[in-house]
Amino acid sequence: MIRRIILAVGVLGFALGCILPVLALARNLTIVSWGGAYQDALRQVYFQPFTAATGIPIAEDSWTGGIGVLRTKVQAGDNPWDLVQVESEELQLGCEEGLFEKIDWNAIGGKDHYLPQGVHDCGVGVIQYNFVLAWDKDKFQGQPTWVDFWDVAKYPGKRGLRRGVKMNLEFALMADGVAPQDVYKVLRSEDGVNRAFVKLDQLKPYLVWWELSPQAAQLLGSGEVLMTSSVHGRIIAVDRSEHRNFGIRWAGSLYTVDSWAIMKGSPNRALALKFLDFAGNPAVEAKMMPILPYGGLAKGANDNLPPDLLAVSPTNPQNLSQSLEIDDQFWRDNLDKLTQRFNAWIAK
Amino acid sequence: MTRRRGGIDASLLLVAPLVLFLLVVFALPVSGLLRLAFTETAVAHALPRTVVALRSWNGLGPPDDATFAALAVDLAAGRGEPALAAAASRLNQDTAGMRTVLMSTARSLANTLLDGPAAEGSATRSVLAADPLWGQAETWGAIRRTSGPLSDTELLAALDLRRDARGMIAAVDPERAIYRRVFLRTLATAALVTALSLALGYPLAALLARVPARLASWLALLVLLPLWTGVLVRTAAWMALLARNGPINQTLLALGLFATPREFLFTRFAVVLAMLHILLPYMILPLYAVMRRIPDDQLRAAAGLGAGPARVFWRVWLPQTAPGIGAGALMVFIQALGFYVTPALLGGGADQMLPWFIGYAANQSGEWGLAAALSLILLGIVGVLAAVWTRIARLSPARPA
Numbered sequence: 001m002i003r004r005i006i007l008a009v010g011v012l013g014f015a016l017g018c019i020l021p022v023l024a025l026a027r028n029l030t031i032v033s034w035g036g037a038y039q040d041a042l043r044q045v046y047f048q049p050f051t052a053a054t055g056i057p058i059a060e061d062s063w064t065g066g067i068g069v070l071r072t073k074v075q076a077g078d079n080p081w082d083l084v085q086v087e088s089e090e091l092q093l094g095c096e097e098g099l100f101e102k103i104d105w106n107a108i109g110g111k112d113h114y115l116p117q118g119v120h121d122c123g124v125g126v127i128q129y130n131f132v133l134a135w136d137k138d139k140f141q142g143q144p145t146w147v148d149f150w151d152v153a154k155y156p157g158k159r160g161l162r163r164g165v166k167m168n169l170e171f172a173l174m175a176d177g178v179a180p181q182d183v184y185k186v187l188r189s190e191d192g193v194n195r196a197f198v199k200l201d202q203l204k205p206y207l208v209w210w211e212l213s214p215q216a217a218q219l220l221g222s223g224e225v226l227m228t229s230s231v232h233g234r235i236i237a238v239d240r241s242e243h244r245n246f247g248i249r250w251a252g253s254l255y256t257v258d259s260w261a262i263m264k265g266s267p268n269r270a271l272a273l274k275f276l277d278f279a280g281n282p283a284v285e286a287k288m289m290p291i292l293p294y295g296g297l298a299k300g301a302n303d304n305l306p307p308d309l310l311a312v313s314p315t316n317p318q319n320l321s322q323s324l325e326i327d328d329q330f331w332r333d334n335l336d337k338l339t340q341r342f343n344a345w346i347a348k
Numbered sequence: 349m350t351r352r353r354g355g356i357d358a359s360l361l362l363v364a365p366l367v368l369f370l371l372v373v374f375a376l377p378v379s380g381l382l383r384l385a386f387t388e389t390a391v392a393h394a395l396p397r398t399v400v401a402l403r404s405w406n407g408l409g410p411p412d413d414a415t416f417a418a419l420a421v422d423l424a425a426g427r428g429e430p431a432l433a434a435a436a437s438r439l440n441q442d443t444a445g446m447r448t449v450l451m452s453t454a455r456s457l458a459n460t461l462l463d464g465p466a467a468e469g470s471a472t473r474s475v476l477a478a479d480p481l482w483g484q485a486e487t488w489g490a491i492r493r494t495s496g497p498l499s500d501t502e503l504l505a506a507l508d509l510r511r512d513a514r515g516m517i518a519a520v521d522p523e524r525a526i527y528r529r530v531f532l533r534t535l536a537t538a539a540l541v542t543a544l545s546l547a548l549g550y551p552l553a554a555l556l557a558r559v560p561a562r563l564a565s566w567l568a569l570l571v572l573l574p575l576w577t578g579v580l581v582r583t584a585a586w587m588a589l590l591a592r593n594g595p596i597n598q599t600l601l602a603l604g605l606f607a608t609p610r611e612f613l614f615t616r617f618a619v620v621l622a623m624l625h626i627l628l629p630y631m632i633l634p635l636y637a638v639m640r641r642i643p644d645d646q647l648r649a650a651a652g653l654g655a656g657p658a659r660v661f662w663r664v665w666l667p668q669t670a671p672g673i674g675a676g677a678l679m680v681f682i683q684a685l686g687f688y689v690t691p692a693l694l695g696g697g698a699d700q701m702l703p704w705f706i707g708y709a710a711n712q713s714g715e716w717g718l719a720a721a722l723s724l725i726l727l728g729i730v731g732v733l734a735a736v737w738t739r740i741a742r743l744s745p746a747r748p749a
Contacts, residue, residue, distance in 0.1 A: 068714070071430045096451050098428035158611070163697070197523075208614050209697055224592050224613065329448070337444035339713060343705070344526035346697035347533075 028059040029271040033085040035062030041291040050278045056271055067093045074099050074264050082268040083275065084261055085126055088328050091259050095122035101262040101269060108277045115315060117325055118297025123259030124276050125297030127288070128314045130323055131167050132253040134235040135227040136220055137245040146175035146252050149227050150199070152206045160219045160228025163209035165342035166331055167254050170324070171229065172199035174252050180324040187330060193338065197345060209346075220246065236293045236312050248312075251322040255314055257297065289313060382727075385503055385720035388496030394435035395422040399495040402488060410472070410483050417471035419482075423454040441715060442501075443490040445481075453478040502717035506725055527705070527722065534702040535729070537616075537691075538684035541623045545631040545680050546673065548624070553635035553672075557642070568636070575629045583690045586622040587613065590694070614696040622690050627683055631676040638672035671741065678737050682730055702726055 031047065033039045039062055047058045061081060063069060067090050073079045086094065094100050100122035105111050111119045118125025135144055140155065149159060149171070161168050170183050176199045178186050186192035208225050210216045216230035217238040232248050239246040260279070262272045278284065282303065285296025289305055295315035302316050310316050314323070392399045397418035405411040426432035432454060439446035456478040481487050493501065493511065504510055504517065508525040512518045519525065552571070556564050574582065589596050590612035597609040612618050642665065650660045688703040702722060709719035 067433075071433070075430055093433065096455070097430060097433040204697075207697065222591055222593060333440070333445040333448050336441045336713070340524050340526075343708070344524050347526050347530055347700065347705075348698060 026267070027080070028057045029082050029268045029275060030059040030061060030080055031083045031085075031275070032061045032063055032081050034064070038292060038294075041288060044291065045284065045287045046275075046279050049284065050275055053278065054274065056274065058275075065090065067097075067099075070094050070099050070263075071097070079263050079265065081263050082266040083272045084263060085258055086123065086261050087258055088256050088326070089332065091120055091123045091261055092328055092332060094261060095120070099264050101264055101266065103262070103276075104273060107273045108280055113280060113298060115297050115299060117255075117257050118259070120259060123261045124280065125257045125259050126279075127294035128255055128257050128297060129294050130232045130250065130253040130255040130314045130319075131162075131229055132232045132235070132248040132250065133171075133227060134216070134220060134230040134232075134246055134248045136223070137247045139223070139226060140247075143247070143249055144227055145249070146171050147177075150175040150203055152203070155226060157226030158206050158208050158224060159203060160208050160210055160216055160225040160230075162216070162229055163211050163346070165338045166335065167229065167326065168200060168342075169193065169196040169338070170254055170326075171252070172196040172203075175199055180252060180322075183324060184327040184330050187334075193341075197341070201345070217246075232312070232314065233293050250314075250319040253323045254326050255320075255323045256326045256328075381716075382720050382724050384717045385506075385724045386498055386500060388438075388494055388499035388501065388717070390431075390434045390438040391491060391494040392496045394426050394429070394431040395419065395491065395495075398422050398491060402492045402495065405488065405492070407485060407489065407492075409485055411488055413469050413472045415488075416475045416482070419453075420457055420471050420475055423450075423457055427454045427458050437714070438494055439490050441713075442494055443486065446487070446490055449479050449481050449487060453482070502715075502721040503724070505718055506721040530700070530702050530705055531725070531729075533699075534685060534726075537620065537623070537701060538681050541620055541627060541684045542631075542677050542681045544620070544624050545628050546677060549628055549631035549635060549676065550669075550673075553632045553639055556632070556636050557639035571629050571632050574625065579626055580689055582626055583622055583693050586618065586625070587693060590618050590621075613694065614699075616695065616699045618694040619691045619699050622694050623684055623687055626690065627680045630679045630683065634675040634679065635669060635672040638669050642668050674737060674741060678733065682733065685726065685730065 033042055039060065043060070047060065051057055063084070065087060070084070070086075070090065073081060091100075102121055103124055105119075108124065114125060115128075117128065133144060133146060133149055139157075144155070148155060152159070161171070169187060173183050173186055173192070173196050174180060176195060187196065208219060208228075210219060210228070213231045213234045216228045217234050219225045220228050220230070220235070221238060221242065221244060230248075232253070235246050235248050238244060260272075260276060262269055266272060280298045282296065282298040282300035285298050285301040286303070286305060288294060288296060289309045289312075293309070293312040293314075295301065295313045297315065302310055302313050305313060305316075313319065398415065401415040401418040402411060405415060410416075423432070426435075432450070436447040436450040439450060453475065457474065475482050493499075501511070505520075506527050508520050508528050509517055510520050556567050556571070559567065588594055591597070592609045592611070592613065594612075596612065600606050601609065646664055647660055650664045651657075655663065685701075686703055687701055688707060691699055691701050692704055706719050706722045706726075709715040709722065
């Protein structure tokens with residue numbers, strides 16, 4: 001009896017010894033996102049429930065963006081990443097350069113399953129987020145617009161803007177009376193760009209520049225600025241955690257979408273699609289909102305949200321209809337030149 | 349004689365590890381980086397045939413059909429390759445919109461397969477069909493300008509200059525001119541900080557040198573203490589102190605000096621103040637070192653021979669502290685030139701110094717060539733200053749031992 005047990009254990013051990021290396025070769029589905037609190041939320045909402053439902057394990061990594069990183073990964077071969085969260089600019093460039101697989105939309109419910117801004121040849125929208133006008137309701141009653149933002153005579157105090165040309169030209173034109181839907185039409189002419197810079201120049205002595213999104217909330221919270229542009233989620237997060245009385249304005253905000261993209265040549269393409277199919281379930285996406293207010297792109301993700309969460313969801317039709325999508329095509333062509341001009345202007 | 353030389357050889361062997369270390373981790377990478385300031389490879393790498401074909405182009409109107417054909421072949425070969433993307437990025441920095449022109453042409457050429465024997469002019473037609481901008485000389489001029497292998501584009505850009513369509517050096521548009529102003533601002537800020545640190549540090553160093561040794565060591569500790577705290581920590585502390593609701597503003601308001609809080613943060617004042625605080629010890633320590641070695645007897649002798657206090661200071665004290673002033677000023681000035689984090693956190697848009705722009709070019713806009721060109725010029729300025737200083741130091745009379 002004992003001999004047989006020993007034999008069985010031995011055989012089992014031998015078998016495991018043969019199988020384990022094979023298992024190790026087929027690596028786990030590796031998903032890459034921005035890390036930090038955001039990735040913690042992804043894990044809670046998507047990764048762990050997916051593994052629980054399907055038994056498919058997920059490995060994680062994080063990165064800070066940059067098309068160069070993706071180029072290096074694909075060029076080097078043996079790319080350890082399968083599914084990567086990318087910003088819209090990286091999605092467009094990477095798709096053009098062949099760094100991503102094309103999405104098989106039939107495998108994940110079809111393009112109609114998603115809002116149009118979440119659909120791309122190479123990517124599926126993960127979250128939408130807006131750059132909004134944010135203010136402290138304790139110091140400013142009412143709903144300031146970009147016109148008010150520029151009106152330092154009527155509302156004295158400093159203003160915060162992101163240090164960079166993108167989005168500030170758009171806000172300046174809106175403050176100058178351009179309707180949101182016409183902003184990029186105006187910007188595509190030299191006169192329109194000049195007009196935006198003239199408008200920015202008026203506000204220049206009152207501007208404080210932030211570079212990372214936590215700084216915007218910090219400037220507002222410390223009272224250094226009366227109003228600031230900011231990513232909506234950061235303001236809401238600080239508002240909740242520090243019990244502040246911050247307001248954000250959806251009208252005149254700019255939005256962009258982060259997408260999931262499958263890396264070129266990934267051996268886990270099928271698993272990645274399976275994950276995307278799971279993650280595109282509106283009921284699953286809705287679970288993100290209580291943790292971080294970044295809206296999902298599947299249709300119906302807002303359906304069962306309580307009113308307070310619905311109010312801060314970027315994909316809530318009421319908010320969406322007042323927001324303008326950042327024109328990636330415009331910025332892809334003009335960012336270099338306009339950044340030079342912006343840097344020269346700001347340094348004067 | 350031979351023994352002496354042998355001694356030198358042995359000591360050279362002892363420093364060999366250090367020399368090797370510096371060579372490998374400092375000299376080689378830095379020179380490799382600086383080389384980017386005047387080399388240009390991205391476009392020639394992705395469009396080799398086009399670059400060669402363009403050599404015979406006269407620069408007026410579109411080139412001949414052979415050049416169009418060369419472009420078509422280059423784009424077909426490079427489609428989906430990172431090299432083509434890199435070339436597109438480089439061209440877009442030169443001329444806005446070139447990224448899209450290049451990438452979309454590559455894409456649509458691949459869709460309209462060129463089959464059958466190529467008729468004269470067919471390459472021109474299909475490239476122009478892909479994007480009519482190829483009919484303009486400017487589009488081809490951008491490729492020729494960036495075709496390398498050596499280029500003064502970045503060094504010129506670092507001085508707000510560029511080459512126009514005819515290849516002559518011209519100033520960039522006033523609204524894009526930036527770096528000359530930044531160089532001047534960087535030098536002026538560094539000079540101001542140096543002058544202020546000398547004005548504040550000189551009396552303090554003199555005090556340290558004249559008080560009893562026990563007290564001097566305590567005072568010296570107070571000078572040294574800030575040196576042991578990180579620059580970032582001290583800058584962050586100034587941020588808190590100078591904030592709109594910070595202690596300085598609170599105090600001023602409580603004393604009734606101002607009715608509303610002052611704006612200290614994000615100003616040149618905040619930058620200079622914090623830089624002064626951070627760099628002051630580098631002025632005090634060399635001054636203290638030379639002042640301590642001036643014997644009291646000399647001062648007493650001068651006074652005994654009838655010199656008044658002012659005369660003693662000018663004729664006896666000051667000349668002997670000159671090397672300390674030189675060393676301190678050089679150390680403060682050169683460090684101030686390289687300040688990055690303090691202006692970034694405490695300054696406004698118009699208070700940023702050159703290192704910020706170098707960092708921006710390298711980390712954010714990906715223009716390594718420009719970053720290298722700016723660094724090269726800054727390095728040149730520091731080199732000239734160091735050379736001038738050593739020359740002055742050599743000319744000054746040797747002090748008695």
